[in-house]
Amino acid sequence: MAEAELSRPAGTAEDWTVPQDWAAYSPAEHAMWDRLFARQAAMLPDRVVPEFIAGLDMLRMDKPGIPDFEALSERLMKATGWQVVAVPGLVPDRVFFEHLANRRFVAGRFIRRPDQLDYLEEPDVFHDVFGHVPLLSHPVFADYMQAYGEGGLRADGLGAIDRLARLYWYTVEFGLIRQDSGLKLYGAGIVSSFGESKFALDDASPNRIGFGLERLMRTQYRIDDYQQSYFVIDSFDDLLRQTIETDFAPLYRRLEGQPDLEPETVLPEDHVYTLGTQAYARAKAPGCPLPSEELPHDDRT
Template sequence: MPRYAAGGTLSGVGMADDYTIPQHWDHYTAQDHAVWKTLFERQTALLPGLACAEFVEGMRQLPMAADRIPNFDELNATLKPTTGWQVVAVPGLVPDEVFFEHLANRRFPSGNFIRGAHQLDYLEEPDVFHDVFGHVPMLMHPVMADFIQLYGEAGLRAQRIGKLTELARVYWYTVEFGLLQEAQGMRLYGAGIASSFTESVFSVQSPSPNRIAFDLERVMRTNYRIDDFQESYFVLNSLDDLLELARIDFDPIYARLNDGVSHPPRRILEGDVVLHNGTHAYSQQP
């Protein structure tokens, strides 16, 4: 799962072998901070009632505010003593192996640039808002902290044995676009949703997408959308389920996946526990 940090105002001067660079926080412009403020204020106003309790609590504990892009050193002063994680800045394409190596060592690579004011609602490459606002609050939770480290270790192995495509689907449908069933109702925890103004509401409240109980092999066979809202979301009963996923023996599943069968993201399968059968009205629009 490569990481991109292209198109921003900061450069990759001084990049280390592991693709990390200084954040260069003092290089952010007033316009950069203004974009962060716009994104931060509208997401924090929107997420109550949509985001899971763990996300909200993680955000509350972090030194993150509307007035300026967070300083990674300040974030790490809170994050590292809590779960052992730290945020590291990267300026460009990070190969899969480098990405997994960072995760396996509890380093989360974040783009050090921020999108332009004309890109508030969609950005192909993950920027500092997606990576920090979307991911870091959940890294304050011990279960997510452990899961992503174990995922990094699993990713290194999956790359060696040619199963990266299948494993990447697990990351996509959990860390990026995962939903959680709480007592109060459906809630989001995935960073791709939490950092998106429009998909935050769509994922939890729209009648259009399917919402299906999470099943590991099912997810590993399911394609996903990279250019639009998801047509299906997979729902956990508890964040604790993530650790069970990470600690299983993947080899028997990988062996079954050798049949090459994969599914379109919209399809409902026999055996699915369907929590909501989507109308797919959104994806049918011209």
């Protein structure tokens, strides 16, 4: 998600884009992509939504090395009319929304260092491209992302970006989906993380709660660690339908009169797939240690 109050770096275009400069990547940087790709590709097939794997295949992202955005965009444009554009890092909210509304996905061009293998604060090219781009080849999800960008432009005028950011966070970044074979991953923040790809489905700690637009937009989220709650959609079609059929202006007004919910909160009316123990979060809270055998492996440290 974007950040507000940023200054445009020198050398960027008015829309904050920059050349990817693919030829400038070093062999070590390409090798880091290949290492990350191989690790995720080996563990995701039984966990991620099939549409994600189909996107990887269709976009030929198994080709060694960091993808060339120009070639990637050519294939993506033929599928859904989207393209990938490089930016120097985080961009202001309105710039972010304008790109999405015009079917342009902004991606950082740098790749993490070896000491950042399992966690880094600012999204890199692996998170942005491996995590996000495959599902942009799926027509319904591609439409949802455009609708979100258009909604973001409206939210900006209503002073409601913080509320709408929660929708992006709990769907595009950290969403789960219910399928006949069980819960599957689709959020980019999960599928690009080796640790969270396991934690989000397997660990007893987090809640897994049925998607509700208003419920989700009341819920705060963690930006520095695994999520305490994940929201489960029924389908991409339903997610798109709720997004385009909802009048968000009265929803924002309604939310103003309601208290925020902590990330771990479970309400009596929630559809709960899994009631989490919150053991992972409690183990990391000051003054609340758990026995070592109860601590899950943390790939973010």
